[in-house]
Amino acid sequence: MTKLAQWLLGLLLLGGVWATVTFDLLDLDPPPACREVFWPLPVYLLVAFGCYSLATIGYRVATFNDCEDAAQELQQQIRQAKEELSRKGMRL
Amino acid sequence: MAAVRERKGARDGTGDMYSVLLPTYNERENLPIIVWLLVKYFGESGYKYEIIIIDDGSPDGTLEVAKQLQKIYGEDKILLRPREKKLGLGTAYIHGMQHASGNFIIIMDADLSHHPKFIPEFIKKQKEGNFDIVSGTRYIGNGGVYGWDLKRKLISRGANFLSQVLLRPGASDLTGSFRLYKKTVLQKLVDNCVSKGYVFQMEMIVRARQFNYTIGEVPISFVDRVYGESKLGGNEIVSFLKGLLTLFATT
Numbered sequence: 001m002t003k004l005a006q007w008l009l010g011l012l013l014l015g016g017v018w019a020t021v022t023f024d025l026l027d028l029d030p031p032p033a034c035r036e037v038f039w040p041l042p043v044y045l046l047v048a049f050g051c052y053s054l055a056t057i058g059y060r061v062a063t064f065n066d067c068e069d070a071a072q073e074l075q076q077q078i079r080q081a082k083e084e085l086s087r088k089g090m091r092l
Numbered sequence: 093m094a095a096v097r098e099r100k101g102a103r104d105g106t107g108d109m110y111s112v113l114l115p116t117y118n119e120r121e122n123l124p125i126i127v128w129l130l131v132k133y134f135g136e137s138g139y140k141y142e143i144i145i146i147d148d149g150s151p152d153g154t155l156e157v158a159k160q161l162q163k164i165y166g167e168d169k170i171l172l173r174p175r176e177k178k179l180g181l182g183t184a185y186i187h188g189m190q191h192a193s194g195n196f197i198i199i200m201d202a203d204l205s206h207h208p209k210f211i212p213e214f215i216k217k218q219k220e221g222n223f224d225i226v227s228g229t230r231y232i233g234n235g236g237v238y239g240w241d242l243k244r245k246l247i248s249r250g251a252n253f254l255s256q257v258l259l260r261p262g263a264s265d266l267t268g269s270f271r272l273y274k275k276t277v278l279q280k281l282v283d284n285c286v287s288k289g290y291v292f293q294m295e296m297i298v299r300a301r302q303f304n305y306t307i308g309e310v311p312i313s314f315v316d317r318v319y320g321e322s323k324l325g326g327n328e329i330v331s332f333l334k335g336l337l338t339l340f341a342t343t
Contacts, residue, residue: 002340002341002342002343003258003259003260003339003340003341003343004340004341007258053253053257056253057246057249057250057253060231060249060252060253061242061245061246061249064236064237064240064245064248064249065234065235065236065237065313066236066237066238067236067237067238067313067314067315068238070207070236070238070313070315071238071239071315074204074207074315077125077129078125078204081124081125081128081129082124082125084128085124085128085164088164089160089163089164090124090160090161090164091160092124
């Protein structure tokens, strides 16, 4: 099953549950309070997911390591490499 | 000199050999340095290796430089497998692999953004879990980048988050191209991957998950191009999104 199919299946299941409760398709007659909570649920979930995404990305951008040391080490090794290679007869 | 290096190279004793594939295009400045670093770190760690340079007809004379390096380090260590013109990464790997005698293949960029000091760590990691693939990652542990501004970091992290959510690939760095593969595994992946550019790297990891290959990860520091221009424009982003959606719908 492709990822797309997995997502569609998941959304279909959730949507089914949501529609069943919101429109009372099975005539279960849930208490009004329950329906009140249920009908805007997709929007809540969407907003929650959006917040989670922004928070996660923001945190990861903020904690993205800056590898200063690695850059300095590389610069030093570039000099070493050039010296040694010229000694070995390389035209740089 | 070559004989000494040969004996040193055999210290490992497992019979494993590592072929480093270096696709190049206009890398005359970087190539000598990357080769020097490879020789240094392989020499120190004692693993058996060869470096296969696949130059796609660079107009800047990269091939000339490669020939000089071959003279210095020996034809057993440096193999030249040039091609006439720029033909893309996927075919460069196929081309390089045909000439590789190692049972492991290491793929990396020749622009010095991938440091050979991590290769011994890749190898150690691979042996630890007998992984099919070991992937370098900028996104976890001590991994990181150098030379990226906030915008670039944001795009990178955003793109990575989106692909993690949509594809759940089981590896944290999808677009990185510093990896070690078992040769048979790489062969199978290359045969099955259709994308171009760096979407190709992404597809390789996603297909790997499809085939149930195991993936180990090693944090790496990515130092953005020292010489030459770094490539990230609007085009890259569009092709990334296209690739992502294609993989989302087909894997």
